[in-house]
Amino acid sequence: MIHEVFMPALSSTMTEGKIVSWVKSPGDKIEKGETVVIVESDKADMDVESFYEGYLATIVVPAGEVAPVGEAIALVAETEAEIETAKQQAASKTESTPALTATSEQTMPVAIAVQPETEQNGSSKTGNSRIIASPRARKLAKELRIDLDTLKGSGPHGRIVSEDVEAAVGKANHPPVLPATPIIAPVIQTSASGAPVTAKAATVFTTPTASSQAVPLNTLQNAVVRNMVASLQIPTYRVGYTITTDNLDKLYKQIKSKGVTMTALLAKAVAATLLKHPLLNACYTDQGIQYKSDINIAVAVAMDDGGLITPVLKNADQIDIYSLSRIWKDLVNRSRAKQLQPDEYSSGSFTLSNLGMFGVDRFDAILPPGQGSILAIGASRPQVVATRDSLLGVRQQMQVNITCDHRIIYGAHAAAFLQDLAKLIETDPQFLTL
Helix, strand or coil: CEEEEECCCCCCCCCEEEEEEECCCCCCEECCCCEEEEEECCCCEEEEEECCCEEEEEECCCCCCEEECCCEEEEEECCHHHHHHHHHHHHHHHHHCCCCCCCCCCEEECCEEEEECCCCCCCCECCCCCECECHHHHHHHHHHCCCHHHCCCCCHHHCECHHHHHHHHCHHHCCCCCCCEEEEEEECCCCCCCCCCCCEEEEEEECCCCCCCCCCCCHHHHHHHHHHHHHCCCCEEEEEEEEECHHHHHHHHHHHHHCCCHHHHHHHHHHHHHCCCHHHHCEEECCEEECCCCCCEEECEECCCCCEECCEECCCCCCCHHHHHHHHHHHHHHHHCCCCCHHHCCCCCEEEEECHHHCCCCCCCCCCCCCCEEEEEEEEEEEEEECCCCCEEEEEEEEEEEEEECCCCCHHHHHHHHHHHHHHHHHCHHHHHC
16 A cells, blocks of 8 residues: 655644655655654754655655645555555656645555654764754755765754854855845843843844845744734734833842743743733634633744744743743753744743843834734833932833734723733732742
């Protein structure tokens, strides 16, 4: 019997996937549960395993190409004698239709399992000797004719990144570099002064090889495009607020040495406030308001090879600040290595975004699909203010802007949420450590 291997849906938003590499070659024996192909979804590289034994007869979609979810990407024959038949079947299907279908009585879909890409012992290879490298590094190595086997990865857990390829070839051998186009994106980092900043704004450069050449978007960037275009169909509004952070800064300095991050502190503060304002944690559906049973705080992180991802701190209201900080560090490391499971970046009920480290006073964030609110955090700066005793004083203050779905959340709801968030941060931040 001949089986079709289909492009799997690795996440609820995935519409197409890119073949990063084929672990097996045509004619190779395939065992049940063995990895056959590496697929790049919206946010991560995933191993696709077969639940059937047989032989990889032919590859329909080669490495580097994209296929829609549900399209056949290879054929697997149960016996060696059926390999030639499978090749002929693939050739005839290609001539008649752009994609193979599962209507033939001679074929049935291959069951697959998906696992995140993992590295062992800091090596750039897995147990089956597959090289672990980012898609951008693979593409660059191919263009510059660099053998990835000769490189040692400097990324998380030994992953080969584009910088490793560039270092191997040397600047003298690089083609002329044209002016780069900066893309501003948040990168997780706290300020040296203890200011309440969840992310450091970084500049990711894309450099075309010719002034008139367009640089194709990668899979992650295309996913961001689809989400942002969908968000533009939602009626939104923004409400701004000024929060004094002196007490929060003082708390952060006291517990920073214990591994606590400012990101975790802010996520915890938002989660605690959402307990009083469940509507801000809800979202709109055609059936009405969908209230979320969990408070899952997503925070934007920039990827090394372009695009953004939003790792999620699940049940942030229920986890102590020290555990929350450890979880966050792990999420960031695995997101940069593209090792997050779909549920770890797509289950957010409320999102934090930050450009404060760029010195941005305030900005408006675009509402993610499936959520009702997103909070944009600006820079924390010393400001001269009038004190309660009618004197002048200097206070650390940050500007925050919340974007809400006006179909279910009104201005008074957003204002009340910001008032309670400010009250917690300004007067009782010690509550976050309980």
